[in-house]
Amino acid sequence: xxxxxxxxxxxxxxxxxxxxxxxxxxxxxxxxxxxxxxxxxxxxxxxxxxxxxxxxxxxxxxxxxxxxxxxxxxxxxxxxxxxxxxxxxxxxxxxxxxxxxxxxxxxxxxxxxxxxxxxxxxxxxxxxxxxxxxxxxxxxxxxxxxxxxxxxxxxxxxxxxxxxxxxxxxxxxxxxxxxxxxxxxxxxxxxxxxxxxxxxxxxxxxxxxxxxxxxxxxxxxxxxxxxxxxxxxxxxxxxxxxxxxxxxxxxxxxxxxxxxxxxxxxx
Numbered sequence: 001x002x003x004x005x006x007x008x009x010x011x012x013x014x015x016x017x018x019x020x021x022x023x024x025x026x027x028x029x030x031x032x033x034x035x036x037x038x039x040x041x042x043x044x045x046x047x048x049x050x051x052x053x054x055x056x057x058x059x060x061x062x063x064x065x066x067x068x069x070x071x072x073x074x075x076x077x078x079x080x081x082x083x084x085x086x087x088x089x090x091x092x093x094x095x096x097x098x099x100x101x102x103x104x105x106x107x108x109x110x111x112x113x114x115x116x117x118x119x120x121x122x123x124x125x126x127x128x129x130x131x132x133x134x135x136x137x138x139x140x141x142x143x144x145x146x147x148x149x150x151x152x153x154x155x156x157x158x159x160x161x162x163x164x165x166x167x168x169x170x171x172x173x174x175x176x177x178x179x180x181x182x183x184x185x186x187x188x189x190x191x192x193x194x195x196x197x198x199x200x201x202x203x204x205x206x207x208x209x210x211x212x213x214x215x216x217x218x219x220x221x222x223x224x225x226x227x228x229x230x231x232x233x234x235x236x237x238x239x240x241x242x243x244x245x246x247x248x249x250x251x252x253x254x255x256x257x258x259x260x261x262x263x264x265x266x267x
Contacts (some may be wrong), residue, residue, distance in 0.1 A: 004028060010081075010132060015140045019093055022084035023132060035258040038068045039212060040205040040242050042195060044090050044101050046083040046108060048123050048131065058108040058123045060094065060116075062101030063196040065205070067243045069258040081131055087159045088152040088194035093119060098196035154180050155194045158187060162203040164210040169228045173199045203228075208242050211235065215251060 010023040021043075045061040061082075090098040095113025109120035122138045123131065157180055161171040176199070177184045184199075191199050207227045214223060224235040240246045244256045 004033070013132065013136045015136050016132075017086070019086055019089040019139060020083050020135075021086045023081065024084075025079070025081050027079040035069065035071050035255075037255065038064060038070065040064050040067055040208060042197060042202050042205050043087075044085045044098055044196065046085065046119075046123065047080050048083075049080045056124050058120050060101060060104070060106055060108045060111065062104040063098065064103060065197060065201060065242075069244075069256050071258045071260045083135075086156070088155050090196075091193065097193045099192045102196045151190060152194070154182060155190045158190070158199065159195065159202070162199055162206065164203075164206045164227055166210075166214070166226070169226075170203050170206065173203070204238060204242065208239060211239065211247075215247070220247070 006027050008025045008027075010025055012020055012023055041064045044063060047059045047061055048056060049059065050056050085093065090096060090101060093115065094101075094108075094111055095115040096111060107120070108123070109117050111117070119138075122135060125134075158176050161176045161179070162173070164170045171179075173187065174184060177187045180187070182190075187199050191197060191202060195202060197205070207229065210227045211223055214226075218226065220235065221232045224230075224232045227235065229235040229238070236246055239250070243250055245254065249255070
């Protein structure tokens, strides 16, 4: 995240929490560098972008399995609001499984479902301050909750168990499946539909993001141990696979060639 981007976390009303886990308003607070990086991400986001002339568009940004490096080709965007979808919420809100959104950045209204077009209309009209109340009103009254709550409970419990935290190592996929009384195949199917990536890749991405968040405050060997890697060499190999460069190159700015793209900053 560049220092030229200012973030403000917005309160997620209780009525939205079955679908939305995080809402952040991002605004330009200074001159932006030409190049920026998108690190791997397990969640699907909805992004409402505003340009200087008050024109708005709404995008769906799917999970990213690898890092990508961009040169900004669209300098008109002055702010955006990003809404992080809960595991399992993509089908209920957008009418498509999460696996169909992996690696995609697309207009929300362009998805081939009535629910996506309806949601694009809701998000595209109001000012930023009105967006959350309007969305709360519409989701409470017009969009049904998930069809199978038991599937969502299993999925969200698995997501929690496989996530990396500072005070707890992520569990192994086989142990999570056994604890939740499902087969590993069932767990993979749940993740494909509700998250978009496999349980194993979900855990890899969360370990990587933990490393990125804490690399400045811990020695590499300790960071590897705290993140659930077998040793530092395994951390380095996984980092290179997911980020395209080894850790030393990434943190000293020796990055892959950036490509022009109207990508969304701040994600």
